[in-house]
Amino acid sequence: MSKRVILVDDSKTILATAQMALEEMVNKGIIQLATYLNPAELRDALLRGSEDYDLLISDINMAQMSGLDLASELKAHDKFKNRPILILTTESSPEMKARGKAIGVTGWMVKPFSDDKLVKAISMVLGL
Template sequence: MAKILAVDDSASMRGMVAFTLRSAGYDVSEAENGQMALDTAASSKFDLVLADVNMPVMDGISMVRELRTRAEYKGVPILMLTTESNTDKKMEGKAAGATGWLVKPFDPEQLLATVKRVLG
């Protein structure tokens, strides 16, 4: 099953996302900010990254930009899972290299359907 990196500064949100994905059989690792996610992504290859936008240390959009500079993450789907829903922020995410945008609170079935779709 696919390896997914869940990135969110909220431990409860990370937990809910990880629980939802693990229940569907995915192998999930967690990081609490963009910098931790980059460090984790450097030591293990993931098939999908799910990240919040607003986080301390390094925000999600900066993390996406940095991941996209790494050859092993050029084609990896990166979904933003965030409370941010304004068009400008979505466009900023897309320009950075985000594959898709999901708004919190998330529906577990919608999350799993989206993950399945982007993983192919």
């Protein structure tokens, strides 16, 4: 049974790069990948039940809302509080990482990322 992975980033380039990196996992049926440019749109879809995930990968700095705010809102709901969230961002300050850890994010990847590193992180978090 494939795992549902959602990637939210307001950069079409990052989304396209991640889609190419994960193409083999998608083609083999290991994961289903959904992408969102707008974190508020994703949050609304998740909270109304029209979207779901096994792993959420989120940028932090997005126009509509911060990825950490998104993670915080989702972790406040019983349905999502134990679901893994990876942060994929240019932010690498200890303060920002500490904030993410306090919210309950599972891991932190700094952009630019390698295809192998992304695949390995997803595989590790989902136990694939």
